[in-house]
Amino acid sequence: MTIGNIRGHLVSISNHHIKQISKIDCWTTQLGARVRITVSELLNIDISEAHTRRIYV
Incomplete structure (x- = not known):
């Protein structure tokens, strides 16, 4: 995995978490x-x- 791939992966993970939150x-x-x-x-x-x-009382 290149640094660009890792960054893209992290961004997609964080976006998913933001939606869930x-x-x-x-x-x-x-x-x-x-x-x-x-x-x-x-x-x-x-x-x-x-x-x-x-x-009533």
Whole structure:
């Protein structure tokens, strides 16, 4: 292998890794958004249940 071949190989490997990392990054961002939504929903439910219990007790 010549130095040019090695360089080309390294570039293709790094490009592949960058694509994989950006996929993972996108996935974790979506997952984080979903978690935030579910947490806020749970908090809203908990708050409303607490209010209704206080009224009825």
